[in-house]
Amino acid sequence: MASEQMARDDTDDAAVRPLDPIDRTILRLLQEDGRASIRSVAERVHVSRANAYARINRLIDDGIIRGFTARVDHERAGHGASAYITLKIVQNSWRTVREKLVTLPGVVHIALVSGDFDVLLLVHTVDNRSLRELVLTRLQAIEEVLSSRTLLVFEETDLVLGD
Numbered sequence: 001m002a003s004e005q006m007a008r009d010d011t012d013d014a015a016v017r018p019l020d021p022i023d024r025t026i027l028r029l030l031q032e033d034g035r036a037s038i039r040s041v042a043e044r045v046h047v048s049r050a051n052a053y054a055r056i057n058r059l060i061d062d063g064i065i066r067g068f069t070a071r072v073d074h075e076r077a078g079h080g081a082s083a084y085i086t087l088k089i090v091q092n093s094w095r096t097v098r099e100k101l102v103t104l105p106g107v108v109h110i111a112l113v114s115g116d117f118d119v120l121l122l123v124h125t126v127d128n129r130s131l132r133e134l135v136l137t138r139l140q141a142i143e144e145v146l147s148s149r150t151l152l153v154f155e156e157t158d159l160v161l162g163d
Helices: 002-009 022-032 038-045 049-061 093-100 126-138
Strands: 081-089 108-113 121-127 145-152
Touching: 022 038, 022 049, 038 049, 081 093, 081 126, 093 108, 093 121, 121 126, 126 145
Parallel strands: none
Antiparallel strands: 081 121, 081 145, 108 121
């Protein structure tokens, strides 16, 4: 998935058709339940199954739907430590740093951001010892990383995006 995101980041954005209210409702329904059947989605948005199928495929083809995943309770899945990590990196080293970050264990989200730091990571590790290893050994070994700051996550709430 990370390589798919990298490829998408490095390509020009094609013109994407605007979303109508039915498309937005389909997106919300699939965010709530990615396993919803075409029939169920069609019934809830009041269109034919063929229309719902075509709309979902268009949303996939246009890159609006990037995939279907399970929402995981990381603690129950054996990853009891979560953290946001901010990085300051050498100017113009984003692509190099990103290539290194995607290989690190436990990294689930990487963002280039503006502000007091350059990169924001979300990581899930087995425990604090694994988190310490990731930060103090793996991240600090990346030459282009100038500094890091770790923010422990005490509790998480995943939200389904609305319109």
